[in-house]
Amino acid sequence: MSEVIAEGGHGAVPTGPEVPAVPGPVRSGWPLYEVFVRGKRGLNHVHVGSLHAPDDEMAVHAARDLYTRRNEGVSIWVVRSADITASSPDEKDELFAPSGDKVYRHPTFYDIPENVPHI
Amino acid sequence: MTAPSLVQEHFDATIAAEHRIEPRDWMPEGYRKTLVRQIAQHAHSEIIGMQPEGDWLLAAPSLRRKAILLAKVQDEAGHGMYLYSAAETLGVDRADLTDKLIEGRQKYSSIFNYPTLTYADVGVIGWLVDGAAICNQVPLCRSSYGPYARAMIRICKEESFHQRQGYELLLTMMAGTHEQRAMVQDAVDRWWWPSLMMFGPPDADSPNSAQSMAWGIKRHSNDELRQRYVDMTVPQAEFLGVTLPDPELSLDPETGRYHFGAIDWEEFKRVLAGEGPRNAERIARRRAARDEGAWVLEAATAYAEKHA
Numbered sequence: 001m002s003e004v005i006a007e008g009g010h011g012a013v014p015t016g017p018e019v020p021a022v023p024g025p026v027r028s029g030w031p032l033y034e035v036f037v038r039g040k041r042g043l044n045h046v047h048v049g050s051l052h053a054p055d056d057e058m059a060v061h062a063a064r065d066l067y068t069r070r071n072e073g074v075s076i077w078v079v080r081s082a083d084i085t086a087s088s089p090d091e092k093d094e095l096f097a098p099s100g101d102k103v104y105r106h107p108t109f110y111d112i113p114e115n116v117p118h119i
Numbered sequence: 120m121t122a123p124s125l126v127q128e129h130f131d132a133t134i135a136a137e138h139r140i141e142p143r144d145w146m147p148e149g150y151r152k153t154l155v156r157q158i159a160q161h162a163h164s165e166i167i168g169m170q171p172e173g174d175w176l177l178a179a180p181s182l183r184r185k186a187i188l189l190a191k192v193q194d195e196a197g198h199g200m201y202l203y204s205a206a207e208t209l210g211v212d213r214a215d216l217t218d219k220l221i222e223g224r225q226k227y228s229s230i231f232n233y234p235t236l237t238y239a240d241v242g243v244i245g246w247l248v249d250g251a252a253i254c255n256q257v258p259l260c261r262s263s264y265g266p267y268a269r270a271m272i273r274i275c276k277e278e279s280f281h282q283r284q285g286y287e288l289l290l291t292m293m294a295g296t297h298e299q300r301a302m303v304q305d306a307v308d309r310w311w312w313p314s315l316m317m318f319g320p321p322d323a324d325s326p327n328s329a330q331s332m333a334w335g336i337k338r339h340s341n342d343e344l345r346q347r348y349v350d351m352t353v354p355q356a357e358f359l360g361v362t363l364p365d366p367e368l369s370l371d372p373e374t375g376r377y378h379f380g381a382i383d384w385e386e387f388k389r390v391l392a393g394e395g396p397r398n399a400e401r402i403a404r405r406r407a408a409r410d411e412g413a414w415v416l417e418a419a420t421a422y423a424e425k426h427a
Contacts, residue, residue: 029416029420030416030420032207048273049201049204049269049270049273050204050207051200051204052213054416054419054420054422054423055422055423055426055427058419058423065197066197066200066201069190069193069194069197070277086143088143
């Protein structure tokens with residue numbers, strides 16, 4: 001399995017011999033953070049982008065300025081990209097295929113006569 | 120030439136199905152390079168674009184106009200950040216891109232090399248320059264590269280405010296004194312042709328366009344977007360009561376589209392080559408911001424280390 005880092009933002013990026021290397025080291029001294037915003041109460045936090053910041057606290061402040069200038073959120077999460085573990089596109093067959101043949105997990109798998117109400 | 124590999128086939132199928140390419144996907148090197156060039160150039164344009172209008176922040180005619188302009192210039196900084204963030208998903212570093220801009224190895228939109236002589240320029244930039252940007256950018260919300268398309272969606276939402284504040288400013292000035300109306304007309308005279316150049320060279324002279332369109336990075340040709348912009352803008356000029364500086368401008372009754380005169384592409388090339396009225400100043404200021412602001416980055420880093 002490839003080693004996974006999130007350098008570059010917008011979700012973790014797998015690296016390893018089977019993934020073509022992206023050239024150029026990231027030389028910014030500040031770590032990359034992924035930013036998640038809760039749009040309003042009752043909604044999940046959603047990934048909105050990334051930014052560089054010297055520490056967690058500054059990352060929250062920067063995220064506030066960059067991603068919520070117009071009341072786009074009521075809560076912000078920031079997480080260092082390097083701390084995200086992600087599935088790799090190379091293993092997507094093994095990872096997601098098993099659910100493909102379990103059609104009985106979907107409500108449409110079951111035939112119910114039309115005149116049965118509320119089902 | 121080797122047979123197309125499995126990853127290439129997967130990439131082609133994703134593009135053909137109008138699905139998005141994401142950072143973790145394999146992509147051809149040319150696709151990656153084209154995106155880096157386009158996104159970086161776009162990001163640089165947003166950052167350099169803060170300067171012409173930023174010049175008026177301390178001379179805004181009212182507190183209301185000042186607050187609006189401040190919000191707009193701040194948005195441009197935000198747009199630059201969204202785009203650098205998208206570029207970094209392609210394995211480049213934003214500090215590196217900034218260095219390339221300052222060294223003249225990467226470009227930005229030639230429009231920002233023109234000066235802002237009066238406050239009417241602020242209005243005309245919002246109306247014409249941001250109007251042209253919207254025309255260019257709305258189709259990019261469907262660009263095949265996910266992070267770029269997502270950045271563009273965010274940007275387009277905010278650009279609408281930019282264009283409307285500009286047009287409202289101009290409406291206000293046109294309802295003012297004779298001098299104010301003359302100021303608006305003068306600004307329109309200076310910005311109209313450069314705004315048409317924002318769409319890039321004619322299709323026949325834009326060799327990379329076809330490949331970019333095949334990859335779904337671009338959605339419409341330069342000339343197509345330019346025509347769409349003219350068709351949208353002429354009625355707005357009429358409502359405003361200004362004359363667009365093109366004697367050939369006329370409505371083709373059959374197509375419903377406007378015919379416009381020849382664009383001076385020599386001027387475009389000169390400005391792009393660095394000979395515009397403000398090229399040197401724009402880059403000098405960007406360089407100063409990088410160099411003179413370096414201590415802020417160092418201080419924040421030192422503070423973070425101390426409190427780690």
